[in-house]
Every structure is written in C-alpha cells, then in structure tokens.
Amino acid sequence: MANKEEKSPEGFGTTGHEWDGIEEWNNPLPKWWLYVFYATVIWAIGYWIVYPAWPTVSSYTKGYLGYSQRAQVNKDIAAAKKQTAVFSDKINEGDFETIQADPELLSFALAGGQAAFGDNCAPCHGRGAQGFVGYPNLRDDAWIWAGSIDGIQQTILHGIRSDDPQTRMSMMPAFGELGMLNREQISDTAEYVMSLSGNEQDAEAAARGQEIYATSCAACHGPDGAGNQALGAPNLSDELWLYGGDKDTLVETITYSRAGMMPAFSERLDPATIKKLAIYVHSLGGGQ
Amino acid sequence: MANIELGGGASPSDEETQLYADRVKVYPKEAHGRFRTIKWIVMAVTLGIYYLLPWVRWDRGPYLPDQAVLLDLPARRFYFFFLEIWPQEFYYVTGLLVLASLVLFLVTAVAGRVWCGYTCPQTVWTDLMVAVERFWQGDRNARLRLDKHPWAFETIWKKSATHLTWLAIAVATGGAWVFYFADAPTLAKQLLTFSAPAAAYFFIGLFTVSTYVLGGIAREQVCIYMCPWPRIQGAMFDSDSLLISYRDWRGEPRGAHKAGQSWEGRGDCIDCNQCVAVCPTGIDIRDGAQLECIQCALCIDACDAIMDKVGRPRGLIAYDTVRNLEAGAPNAEPLRLLRPRVLLYAGLIVLVGIIMIVALMMRPVLEVNVIHDRNPLYVKLSDGGVRNGYEVKILNKQYVPRAFKLGVTGLPDATVQLVGHDSGVVPVPPDQLKGVKLHVALDKEGVRALPDQATQFQFVVTDIATGETMEHNATFQGPPKSGAK
Numbered sequence: 001m002a003n004k005e006e007k008s009p010e011g012f013g014t015t016g017h018e019w020d021g022i023e024e025w026n027n028p029l030p031k032w033w034l035y036v037f038y039a040t041v042i043w044a045i046g047y048w049i050v051y052p053a054w055p056t057v058s059s060y061t062k063g064y065l066g067y068s069q070r071a072q073v074n075k076d077i078a079a080a081k082k083q084t085a086v087f088s089d090k091i092n093e094g095d096f097e098t099i100q101a102d103p104e105l106l107s108f109a110l111a112g113g114q115a116a117f118g119d120n121c122a123p124c125h126g127r128g129a130q131g132f133v134g135y136p137n138l139r140d141d142a143w144i145w146a147g148s149i150d151g152i153q154q155t156i157l158h159g160i161r162s163d164d165p166q167t168r169m170s171m172m173p174a175f176g177e178l179g180m181l182n183r184e185q186i187s188d189t190a191e192y193v194m195s196l197s198g199n200e201q202d203a204e205a206a207a208r209g210q211e212i213y214a215t216s217c218a219a220c221h222g223p224d225g226a227g228n229q230a231l232g233a234p235n236l237s238d239e240l241w242l243y244g245g246d247k248d249t250l251v252e253t254i255t256y257s258r259a260g261m262m263p264a265f266s267e268r269l270d271p272a273t274i275k276k277l278a279i280y281v282h283s284l285g286g287g288q
Numbered sequence: 289m290a291n292i293e294l295g296g297g298a299s300p301s302d303e304e305t306q307l308y309a310d311r312v313k314v315y316p317k318e319a320h321g322r323f324r325t326i327k328w329i330v331m332a333v334t335l336g337i338y339y340l341l342p343w344v345r346w347d348r349g350p351y352l353p354d355q356a357v358l359l360d361l362p363a364r365r366f367y368f369f370f371l372e373i374w375p376q377e378f379y380y381v382t383g384l385l386v387l388a389s390l391v392l393f394l395v396t397a398v399a400g401r402v403w404c405g406y407t408c409p410q411t412v413w414t415d416l417m418v419a420v421e422r423f424w425q426g427d428r429n430a431r432l433r434l435d436k437h438p439w440a441f442e443t444i445w446k447k448s449a450t451h452l453t454w455l456a457i458a459v460a461t462g463g464a465w466v467f468y469f470a471d472a473p474t475l476a477k478q479l480l481t482f483s484a485p486a487a488a489y490f491f492i493g494l495f496t497v498s499t500y501v502l503g504g505i506a507r508e509q510v511c512i513y514m515c516p517w518p519r520i521q522g523a524m525f526d527s528d529s530l531l532i533s534y535r536d537w538r539g540e541p542r543g544a545h546k547a548g549q550s551w552e553g554r555g556d557c558i559d560c561n562q563c564v565a566v567c568p569t570g571i572d573i574r575d576g577a578q579l580e581c582i583q584c585a586l587c588i589d590a591c592d593a594i595m596d597k598v599g600r601p602r603g604l605i606a607y608d609t610v611r612n613l614e615a616g617a618p619n620a621e622p623l624r625l626l627r628p629r630v631l632l633y634a635g636l637i638v639l640v641g642i643i644m645i646v647a648l649m650m651r652p653v654l655e656v657n658v659i660h661d662r663n664p665l666y667v668k669l670s671d672g673g674v675r676n677g678y679e680v681k682i683l684n685k686q687y688v689p690r691a692f693k694l695g696v697t698g699l700p701d702a703t704v705q706l707v708g709h710d711s712g713v714v715p716v717p718p719d720q721l722k723g724v725k726l727h728v729a730l731d732k733e734g735v736r737a738l739p740d741q742a743t744q745f746q747f748v749v750t751d752i753a754t755g756e757t758m759e760h761n762a763t764f765q766g767p768p769k770s771g772a773k
C-alpha cells in the first residue's frame with residue numbers, strides 16, 4: 001500500500017495531531033461531502049418552516065403547510081367513506097336477499113358487520129360470538145327468539161327486555177320465590193326437564209315432575225319441551241343450555257326465574273350497520 | 289471555507305492543514321485495446337438488457353400478463369420468464385441474491401474487482417457518460433483546453449450539448465426502470481399521453497436525477513467515497529488473486545527513453561503517464577494497489593500500446609498476483625486457482641444452485657392451506673353434535689381457471705357444508721388464491737366415537753377437470769373427553 005505522503009500530489013501529510021509519537025494521517029474529506037452536509041442543514045431549516053417541528057410551551061410550531069397527521073387521517077377516512085358510500089347506499093336500500101346474492105356487497109356487509117360486532121356485541125357474546133353462561137352462543141343452531149335474518153335484525157334493533165317499546169318481552173315466573181311451587185315440586189320438575197334431553201337421574205321424581213311441568217311450564221315451553229320462539233321460551237329438549245342443564249342450575253332457574261336482557265341498538269347504530277350485523281351474525285353458522 | 293487551522297498542537301507546523309480536499313477533476317483519455325473492446329461489449333450487452341428487457345414478451349395464456357419480466361406490485365406477483373413468484377415464495381429471490389453475492393465473492397477471490405471494472409451500473413453509466421463527453425468535447429487534451437476557457441462560446445455550447453445528452457440518457461434510464469413494474473407498451477402510451485400514474489413520473493424523475501448526478505457528475509467520487517464494496521473486498525483478495533498491477537520489478541527505474549537508446553540498466557516504464565491519463569479514477573497504478581482502483585483494466589490497454597511502440601514486451605501493467613509481484617517474475621509461481629476460499633465459494637454456489645433448482649422443479653401448481661377457526665374452537669349443537677369451522681385456501685398457480693371439489697377423510701360420518709358454494713364446487717380463477725369457509729359437523733354419536741378431544745383428519749381438494757388431488761391435515765376439536773357432558 002502506498003504511503004499517503006508519498007502519493008498525495010496535494011501534499012497532505014498528517015493532521016498535526018500527535019500522541020506519544022503516534023501521528024494521525026490526514027485523509028481529507030472531499031469538499032462536496034461537506035457541502036452535502038450544509039445542504040442537509042439548510043433542508044432541515046426549510047423543513048422547520050414548512051412542516052410542524054418545534055414544541056412550544058402549550059403547542060408546537062405548525063409549519064407553513066399546516067400539515068397534521070390527524071387531519072390527513074381524517075381526510076383518508078372521509079375518502080374511504082366516500083368510496084364505500086356506493087356499497088352503504090346499496091345496503092341501506094336493498095333487502096337481505098339482494099345483498100346476499102351479490103358477492104361483493106356481501107363481503108362488504110360481512111366485513112362491516114364483523115367490525116361492528118367487535119365494538120358492540122363482543123363484550124357480552126364474546127369476540128367469536130361463542131357466548132358465555134347467560135349470553136347466548138350465536139354460532140350454534142339454537143335460537144331463543146329467532147334465527148332468521150329478519151328475526152336477528154329485529155332483536156338487534158329493539159333488544160330483549162329493553163326499554164324499547166317494541167322490545168322482545170316475556171317473563172318466566174319465579175316459581176319458588178313467589179311460592180307457586182315448593183322445594184320438592186321444583187326438584188321434581190327439574191328432574192323431568194332433565195329427562196327431556198335424556199339426562200334424568202331419578203326416574204320416579206321425573207315422573208312426578210311431568211305433571212307439574214304440564215300445568216306450569218308446557219304453556220310456554222311446549223308439551224314436549226321444544227320451546228316457543230314467539231315467547232322466547234327456550235327449547236328444553238336439546239343439548240344446549242344457556243344457564244346450565246345440571247340439576248342445581250335448573251332448580252335455581254325454576255326458583256328464581258331468568259330474565260337476561262339485551263339493549264336495543266336502533267338508537268345507537270344506523271340502520272345500515274344493524275343490517276350488516278344481522279347478516280354477519282346470520283352467517284356465523286347458525287342462521288336459519 | 290473548509291480550511292481548518294490547527295495552531296500549536298504537538299507537531300508545530302506552519303503550513304495549514306487541509307482537512308477537506310478539492311475535487312481533482314479527472315479527464316479520462318480514451319484507451320484502445322483488448323480490455324477496452326471487452327468493456328464496450330459488456331456495456332452494449334448490459335445496457336441493452338436493461339433498456340430492452342421490459343419489452344420482451346412471454347406468453348402466459350389469456351389471463352396473465354405477457355411481459356417476460358414484470359414486478360406486478362398491485363397483484364403481488366413477480367414474473368421472470370418461465371418463473372412466477374408469489375409473495376410467500378420470496379425465498380426464491382433471497383436464494384437468487386445469495387447466489388449473486390457468492391458469485392461476486394468467487395470472482396473477486398479469483399480476479400479482483402471484475403464487477404467494479406466491467407459490470408457495475410455505476411461504471412457502465414459513467415463510461416457511457418464519459419463517451420458522450422468525449423463525443424461533444426473531444427478527448428482529454430481538448431477537454432482540458434476547454435476548461436481553461438470556461439466562458440468561451442465553444443466551451444459553453446459543447447458543455448451544454450454534453451449535459452443535454454446526459455439528461456436524455458438519464459430520462460431514458462428512469463423511463464426504462466418503470467417499465468419493469470407495468471405492462472411496457474401500455475405504460476409507454478400512458479406516459480406519452482400524460483395519463484400514467486403519478487408514481488411512474490416520480491420514479492422517472494428520481495432515476496433521471498440519480499443517473500445524471502451519479503453517472504454524469506459524481507462518477508469516480510461514488511466509487512471512492514460512497515460505495516462500501518471497495519472496503520469490503522479487501523477481505524476477499526489474497527496473494528493469489530489476479531489483480532491489475534504494475535510490475536515494478538520490470539518497470540523501475542523508470543525514466544524517459546529516446547528512440548535507439550539502450551534498455552540496459554533501466555526499467556521498461558518510460559514515464560509517459562498514459563496509464564494515468566486513461567484512468568477513470570485519476571490514480572497512478574504505479575503507486576501499487578489502491579482503494580480507488582476499480583480495476584477497469586484500461587491502464588493495461590494504455591501501457592500495452594506504449595510497449596508496442598517502444599518495442600518492449602507487453603504486460604508491464606497486467607493482471608498478476610501479489611505472489612508473482614514479490615517474486616519479481618511473470619510466472620514465478622504457478623497460478624493457484626484451487627485455493628480454499630475459491631473452493632468454498634464455488635461449493636456454496638453449487639449447493640445453493642442445486643437447492644434452488646430442486647425447489648423450483650418441485651414448486652407445486654396447487655397449494656392448500658387450512659385455517660381452523662379458533663374463537664371458538666368448536667360449537668356445540670342442539671342435537672349434542674359438534675361443529676368446527678375452517679377456512680380452506682386454495683392456491684391455483686396455473687394460468688387457467690380451475691374448479692375444485694372439497695371433501696374430508698379420516699372423519700367418518702362428518703357432514704361438510706361449504707359456505708356460499710351451494711353446488712359444492714369451488715371455482716378458483718387463474719393464478720389466484722381463493723378462500724372458502726367450511727363447516728364440518730359430527731352428530732352426538734360421532735363425537736362420542738372420537739378417541740380424543742382433538743382428532744386429526746384430512747381435507748381432500750380435487751381438481752374436477754384433471755382429478756388431481758391434494759390433501760391437507762386439519763384437526764377436529766370436540767368438548768373435553770373427561771367432562772361428564
């Protein structure tokens with residue numbers, strides 16, 4: 001390798017720095033490099049003038065362009081809304097059949113429905129609509145009130161036992177609390193109800209309970225326990241239980257009654273969103 | 289402005305120390321010879337490929353673009369002749385890059401900065417820009433003379449013509465770049481009618497500026513100050529690498545030589561400085577190996593011409609190894625090509641190459657992925673049965689539309705329900721991915737018969753037309769077995 005002092009025609013030697021006899025070669029930087037550095041400094045000053053830059057006590061320098069990321073996002077959202085307005089209009093106007101028949105519209109509705117579900121429904125029904133005790137699973141094939149798409153829409157619009165005048169409403173008596181049935185009767189009835197899905201533990205008690213069921217329960221839940229959606233009376237003969245199908249839970253249910261409630265969303269969400277929600281919930285696997 | 293004075297200090301020097309250097313303008317003289325010819329050919333081939341490749345057509349049937357090389361960003365596909373890469377197959381590109389760098393290492397170990405000297409875009413475009421400069425302003429001496437009279441009419445018009453030609457080349461370079469990202473004929477029409485996307489104009493502008501600045505103006509400054517490669521390759525040479533070198537054992541002592549004078553007791557170098565005059569980075573190869581030297585071999589051509597003229601053998605400057613230079617003879621040591629590093633690089637190239645070829649040959653034209661719904665993992669049904677939800681994704685990598693049937697095996701008596709495909713047939717457009725939602729359900733008996741809570745089974749995807757089938761494992765999840773449910 002050539003020695004810098006030898007080769008450099010400009011006569012560069014060392015920087016003049018010396019430590020204990022160790023000298024530093026001077027390998028000069030090209031001037032344009034320095035000028036590029038100055039250019040970046042000037043660029044930065046220009047940037048401060050044009051864009052938001054410096055914090056002040058309570059605010060910041062806004063910059064000549066007045067650019068703000070928040071404003072930009074709002075603009076983007078507005079633009080996206082405008083783009084999807086075509087779909088939103090179609091969803092507002094179309095009935096469910098037209099929407100479901102149009103794949104593009106359907107996927108728009110499903111995506112919107114899923115988002116709205118996460119915001120509004122997931123706290124009770126779970127993110128996956130899988131439900132919890134007392135909050136129905138929306139994916140299974142059992143519906144207390146209605147599993148049709150119109151019925152689901154109706155439920156979302158007006159709620160269940162809500163303060164909406166058109167809300168879905170029914171009331172199971174608290175047989176034990178009101179003294180309508182005594183403890184043994186309730187226990188027998190619970191045994192009978194369990195037998196409807198083939199889970200009784202005590203056949204004799206169940207036989208006794210059958211009579212009580214016929215007079216006290218069959219009016220709403222049906223003589224064979226198949227339930228009645230018009231009254232919101234759950235099917236007692238299937239394998240699904242909203243609160244639980246074991247003896248203790250059934251005794252508790254008959255004694256104190258159950259009255260889960262769901263708010264009406266007609267005031268909170270616009271009709272298009274509710275439609276999308278109905279389509280989404282209907283699509284989860286249980287829709288009828 | 290940049291003169292920094294270091295007064296005092298440990299080594300008291302009255303001279304100013306310059307920490308910033310003026311750029312010394314280089315006026316490369318035209319060289320003639322073997323290597324210059326090779327370089328012209330390489331330039332024609334590389335630039336030809338760059339500018340023309342987007343216009344090469346490649347038939348992929350009626351549904352896909354027919355451009356041989358196309359980076360289709362909106363559709364997320366990369367087409368390269370017979371090859372088509374989906375985003376999840378980007379490892380092919382990784383493999384290609386690994387291969388490219390290994391080849392670079394190998395070539396560097398064998399013969400130094402061949403990449404820098406012949407094929408690097410910076411070198412090729414600079415060479416082109418210098419050729420343009422020479423065309424308008426003349427060779428080295430003419431250009432030196434012009435620069436002595438910067439305000440002369442001749443200087444101004446010749447320089448203007450040079451810069452305008454550079455700009456035109458720069459625009460063409462930027463223009464060619466964007467054709468790699470869209471159908472070239474369509475985009476060309478759009479560009480000419482000013483209806484192309486803004487991004488196209490932006491990138492043309494960007495590449496125009498960078499070509500003009502880097503190739504026309506900055507030139508050797510890029511190689512010397514900006515590029516990391518000159519620093520890296522120091523680790524790749526060894527004393528057996530063929531590097532462009534001045535054979536000082538033969539050239540020294542140098543000095544002017546008059547015709548007829550004896551060559552006894554002196555070196556072959558006549559100190560004519562031709563090797564310096566042709567050098568695009570403005571250095572003197574006789575100072576030894578230098579960072580600035582891009583090993584373009586033009587000094588070999590220049591010196592060979594001189595040696596021919598003075599009647600001495602060629603090769604005072606030549607590709608030679610450090611071992612030979614130290615030995616002081618042209619072929620003192622036999623060339624050792626099979627060195628560990630050469631073998632290592634070559635072996636790795638073969639290995640990566642084989643892996644790539646095998647992977648490409650085994651690239652399936654049909655792929656199936658299954659995503660099991662996780663929230664919830666399973667849904668209990670009113671009859672005591674259990675239902676699981678899946679999304680099955682079918683990737684049709686053929687250039688024709690295909691239709692598929694979906695079924696399951698390994699799960700007796702399961703009912704399969706395709707959401708949204710009542711006919712049970714899933715059409716997948718050419719070169720596309722299609723996701724279908726599926727519900728697989730077992731009744732109470734079926735669930736009871738399952739040995740475990742989680743059961744393995746297979747989705748079977750069948751191409752209706754060809755009968756080609758593909759299986760993919762999935763899991764059916766039921767309620768916990770131990771529970772008294």
Ligand code: SF4
Pocket residue numbers: 532563566567568569570571572573580581582583584585586587588
């Ligand atoms: S020294 Fe020779 S090989 Fe190196 S850059 Fe200059 S002309 Fe090219």
Ligand code: SF4
Pocket residue numbers: 534539556557558559560561562563564574590591592594604605
């Ligand atoms: S071209 Fe050859 S002879 Fe002339 S100065 Fe360079 S090395 Fe010496």
